[in-house]
Amino acid sequence: MIIKRDIDIIKGYFEDYSGLLGGYAERVIVPEDEKEIRGILLEAAAKNTPVTISGGGTGVTGARIPFGGWVIATENLNKIIDIDEKNLTATLQPGVRLSDLDTQLSKKGLTYLPDPTEPNAFLGGTISTNASGAKGFKYGPTRNYIKRLRMLLSTGDIIDIKRGDYSLKKGKLFPLKLKDREIKIKIPDYTMPGIKTAAGYYVKDGMDLVDLFIGHEGTLGFILEAEIALGKRPEEIMSFFSFFASENDAINFVDDAKKFNAMSLEYMDSHSLSLLRVKYPNIPLSAKGLIYFEQDYKKESESEVIDSWTKLLEKHNALLEDSYFADSDKERVKLKELRHALPDSVNEIVKKNKMPKVGTDIAVPDNKFKEMLDFYHDKLKSSNIYYVIFGHIGESHMHVNMLPKTEEEFKKSRLVYAEFVKKAVSLGGTVSAEHGIGKLKHLFLEIMYGKDNLKQMALLKKSLDPSCILGLDNIFPKELLK
Ligand SMILES: Cc1cc2nc3c(=O)[nH]c(=O)nc-3n(C[C@H](O)[C@H](O)[C@H](O)COP(=O)(O)OP(=O)(O)OC[C@H]3O[C@@H](n4cnc5c(N)ncnc54)[C@H](O)[C@@H]3O)c2cc1C
Structure with a gap:
């Protein structure tokens, strides 16, 4: 294991693509195996030291940005353990970069169908955010492709769960058997919108335990290994x-x-x-x-x-x-570059303005899409803030990116954003369809689900991470853990 403390070396781990500033950590630890990670988590839990798990750092919600404590970086956990061509599955460590996975799969005529758009993301990060990409229109999000997860809890317990092993009921206690004891997890009872969503913990009657750990934003445990479903390359x-x-x-x-x-x-x-x-x-x-x-x-x-x-x-x-x-x-690569040039250009403006972008990740039911789009235009017109709109129109899921130039415009953009959220929620939409909540959208999640349901999320987290050290301030404010 490598432990890094030099600020010039570790400061890169205090950033992602959200523009959230001010991150810091006492050390960044780069473990090589499960035993080392277990040791780090047990020590952190004993000392009450917060732990932030870091993937590829391409997230856009500040979820991997630490505010104190230790970072566990996953880049050396990058083995493709097995590709099973007959059963169309692969078993991977969490630090495998999507572009590396694609290179290996393409040699065998295979592909990872959800294909989250950013090739530098790591598998663990995409599971933790339930990422999806352009092809989500046909294939759906990451969730649909996770067959097994090996999770390490901050208590040192390892759970290896296959899809189909456990079914959970909304609002009920679920008895989770560990090696030498049983813990009870209270599953919240809120209702998720019936569309693509990555806002808060996944909760559905009859849901699979595997689904609880997809989209948990590094708050419930450490993803040690995953078995994913593959498809044939078209x-x-x-x-x-x-x-x-x-x-x-x-x-x-x-x-x-x-x-x-x-x-x-x-x-x-x-x-x-x-x-x-x-x-x-x-x-x-x-x-x-x-x-x-x-x-x-x-x-x-x-x-x-x-x-x-x-x-x-x-x-x-x-x-x-x-x-x-x-x-x-060859030609497709050129078009992909052109498409990728848009978020790159947006990021260049953000850097030039020295002001974070205010980017939405809202989706609404298909039959409400035009109403939502009209609402965007009305509000943006009167706000006078420069913006671009792009995204996954096939799933009624657009990213409105407001690019404020001043502190005042930034504040105004956040207010406009809150209006978008209220409208989307009133139409049966979600505040996050693919990026997650991270540290930037607590308030919007509260508008969507209400404070009591955020408290239910906090209770659920406490049952799996009783010392409350993992991914603090992701999804809901850490104050709810008190
Ligand atoms: C240009 C661009 C385009 C993008 N397009 C899309 C898109 O189309 N669709 C989409 O969904 N996203 C998109 N994103 C966002 C981003 O790529 C995804 O959120 C991705 O899933 C983040 O993965 P990562 O490995 O970079 O995770 P990070 O940013 O490093 O971390 C994200 C979260 O995962 C947690 N985590 C990481 N590894 C583990 C682990 N082993 N165990 C537990 N928790 C872990 C972290 O703690 C954090 O909470 C885009 C980003 C960029 C920059």
Whole structure:
């Protein structure tokens, strides 16, 4: 195990992509195996020292940023233990980087279907946040692909749980058998929205115990190992980068496109396109909206697939002549770069402004999407704050990124955000569909579930982490643990 204390070396662990400042820790520990991690957790629990678990640091909610105590970094727990080609599963340590996993799987014609978008994320981080990505439209979030978890609790107990082993009831005590004793976990009784969500602990009647540890944001235990489900790599994929002269055309296209079996359906608004034009001047000036989508297909049906998409694009007045199309890996990489350039450009503005962005992760039921979008536009127009809107339109899940230039604008952006949250909750939506709550969205989670339910979450955490050392201030304020 390596223990780092030099501030110049460890300060990188006090950041993620949230822009949250002020993180600090006494040391960063990089363990090599389970025995070492168990020793660290037992010592920390005995000393009441907070522990923050660090993955790839690509999170956007400050969840891996420590405020005191020790950091356990997972980068040396990076073994792909097994890839079972027959049963389409893989067993991995938590520090495996998604891009490394993809490289190994591609050699065998396999893929990890949820494909969370940021390739530098670690598997443990993506399980801990229940990440999803563009392909979530077809394949759903990380949760759907976790078959087994090996968890280490801060008490030193290890639980190795397979999906199907235990079923839990909302509002009831669940007796969890450990090696030499049993603990009782009180499962909260709130109702999650019936859409994609990563807000707070997963709670559902008849839920699997495995699901409790997916999206727990490093608060319930240390993910030591996971068995994931794999899929076959699609034979062929074509990607479309389709521009529209009006936002309405783009949105109406999506309504129809949802009936097709695309892998992803993503959106960028006119502000996003203006920002991208700085680096990609060929983006047509008349374009006011973009839909990016990918379609898997078999070689023999290629022309049929292109035909049906072209007809649909024509029906909705897409700027076909100016749109981009990729049907080879090389061209697709270029489109992916273009798409990734948007969050990069946003981050550059954040750095230039020296002011954190205020980015939403709200999703609403499909039949409420247009109402929510109109609400965004109304509020943003009157706020006068620069913003871009992009994201997973196929799942009615958009990221509104407000980019304040001053402290005053920052405060205003947070107020606008709170209004978005209230509206989304009134429509049956979620305050976080994929990023989690971290340290930045406690208030929004409270708007969604109410204080009593946050207290239920705190109680649940205490039953698994009785010394209350893990991931403090993630999901709910640590004061609720008192
Ligand atoms: C450009 C960009 C695009 C992005 N796009 C998406 C997207 O489309 N969809 C999406 O869902 N997210 C997206 N994200 C956010 C981010 O990639 C995800 O939240 C990802 O899951 C974080 O993984 P990580 O390994 O970087 O975790 P970190 O940021 O290091 O940590 C996240 C959380 O996981 C916990 N954790 C890490 N390892 C363990 C472990 N072994 N045991 C227990 N807890 C652990 C940490 O304590 C923390 O609470 C994007 C980020 C960027 C920068």
